[in-house]
Amino acid sequence: MDNTKKEWLGLPLNLLWGYIAIAVFMTGDGFELAFLSHYITELGFTPAQSSFAFTLYGLAAALSAWVSGVVAEIITPQKTMKIGFILWCVFHVLFLTFGLTQSNYALMLVFYGIRGLAYPLFLYSFIVVIVYNVRSDGVSSALGWFWTVYSIGIGVAGSYIPSLTIPWVGELGTLWLSLVFCGAGGLIAWVALRRVNTPTHMHTLTTSQKLKELSRAVTLLYTNKNVLYSCIVRIVNTLSLFGFAVIMPMMFVDDLGFTTSEWLQVWTVFFATTIFSNVFWGIMGEKIGWMKVVRWFGCIGMALSTLAFYYIPQHFGHNFYMALIPAIALGIFVAAFVPITAMLTTLEPNHKGAAISVYNLSAGLSNFVAPAIAVLLLPYFGTIGVVVAYTALYLIAFLITYFIKVQQPGFETIPANVDEISTT
The missing domain is CATH 1.20.1250.20 (MFS general substrate transporter like domains)
Known part of the structure; x- marks a missing residue:
């Protein structure tokens, strides 16, 4: 190749x-x-x-x-x-x-x-x-x-x-x-x-061997704990993305007085930001290390921007331009989980297809878990309860990253799970 x-x-x-x-x-x-x-x-x-x-x-x-x-x-x-x-x-x-x-x-x-x-x-x-x-x-x-x-x-x-x-x-x-x-x-x-x-x-491969390989999309989750931990972190990755699409229109439009068009424009700015941040964090993952990007800018960045997405609009009320600040922050940091795919295929170099399937499963589960959390918590704790839950899960994902052991190519002398923030 x-x-x-x-x-x-x-x-x-x-x-x-x-x-x-x-x-x-x-x-x-x-x-x-x-x-x-x-x-x-x-x-x-x-x-x-x-x-x-x-x-x-x-x-x-x-x-x-x-x-x-x-x-x-x-x-x-x-x-x-x-x-x-x-x-x-x-x-x-x-x-x-x-x-x-x-x-x-x-x-x-x-x-x-x-x-x-x-x-x-x-x-x-x-x-x-x-x-x-x-x-x-x-x-x-x-x-x-x-x-x-x-x-x-x-x-x-x-x-x-x-x-x-x-x-x-x-x-x-x-x-x-x-x-x-x-x-x-x-x-x-x-x-x-x-x-x-x-x-x-x-x-x-024979048909039975191909079916066995297909089953690895399931078995990798319990045969390789690093894959399991990475899967959990990926599920947490887009909780705010999928969850806020469900709960924030109610807060912005019903509570803060934004029009539906204004809310959609705020959400569009978030999505447009990811166009650039996906490329940026992909490159930064190669420069400073995958795990540093995921841990510090993904997990911590999303925890802070998730809180900001609630508190800044609550503080400034119907102020379109102030609402763009947390939308842009969310768009920047949600993309900092981009290196997880590279991590998974490195963890299973002989079964890269199965590793990618695990990644895809994680993405699908995030789409399910995020609104499920909202459905469970909204009636009892309101929007802030959901926001706090998402924030807590980002912090838990931050801790889980310390259990992921993966050697990043080009970082032979420095494990990819070290926690220093200095550029290598």
């Missing part, structure tokens, strides 16, 4: 078109996030029915994300991305044609649920491509760019473009337009990644 490819600020140029494919594909996949739930209710279905459709979709996506890394190793990332791309396009068309257009709830659930399997196969398989085509001491930076193009696609372009197209072609027309973006992203990846290095060590 040639690991000497050119790069720019940690971006591997040999994979540039792959990154572009991710951004374009996730733009199309993100179109529906801002309006599909409301559109389903406009068709005559109840909010509960709409929510159940998204719950089913999320469950399918979580399961797919969990196994995507191992599947990509077994059959190659390119084939896995191709399967995800084709699944998405086929079942999106079926979802629109026989589900939404016909207002057939049963078919909506079937086709939307199956489509939920698609995007993780496409998205997370590219992480395997990165791991096998980038020097081990450059994986963190490369993954920082991965999450950056992901944010550009699903978080920026995927939200902004529908605001322009819905007044023009309506919700259904916009959903058809998303097929163009996902189709373009899939085709770019199909062509651009044909000749990149792929893992081949599992191609000769």
Whole structure:
């Protein structure tokens, strides 16, 4: 494997078109996030029915994300991305044609649920491509760019473009337009990644051996305690991201007098900040050490910015510009967990696909745990109770990092779990 490819600020140029494919594909996949739930209710279905459709979709996506890394190793990332791309396009068309257009709830659930399997196969398989085509001491930076193009696609372009197209072609027309973006992203990846290095060590395995490797996505959690600890830290990583999306609209709009548009702009600034912070912390992880970045800037940074996201608006009231301060801080520090993927693949160098699957599982569990904590605590302790719980979990994650033992490439003489803050 040639690991000497050119790069720019940690971006591997040999994979540039792959990154572009991710951004374009996730733009199309993100179109529906801002309006599909409301559109389903406009068709005559109840909010509960709409929510159940998204719950089913999320469950399918979580399961797919969990196994995507191992599947990509077994059959190659390119084939896995191709399967995800084709699944998405086929079942999106079926979802629109026989589900939404016909207002057939049963078919909506079937086709939307199956489509939920698609995007993780496409998205997370590219992480395997990165791991096998980038020097081990450059994986963190490369993954920082991965999450950056992901944010550009699903978080920026995927939200902004529908605001322009819905007044023009309506919700259904916009959903058809998303097929163009996902189709373009899939085709770019199909062509651009044909000749990149792929893992081949599992191609000769028997079916039973492949199933055993697939099971490692589960067994690594109890056979490698460092993987388990890293998994817990990754779950904590995005608690505020997913949790604040649920609880903060109520505080900002209902309690502090912000308009819905103002709140959405605050949240957009947060997401836009991650575009730059993902790259920054990916590079810094290679410069000062993965664990320093995760421990001090991830765990402690998120603990402080989580508190600030509550207390600064509470102190200054309806002040849009002051509310941007904690939003930017949150966007800066939530990305400081980027090195965890590189840590996991280093902890399991012979089973990188399984390690990536564990990472994907952790991300999915964070999406579930964050609102679950809010649901449990809000009735009894209010918004501040949820904020304190998230803060406490970031501090617990800080302590857990001291139990993770991982040797970072390029830091041969200094373990990656040392706690000094000085630059190496």
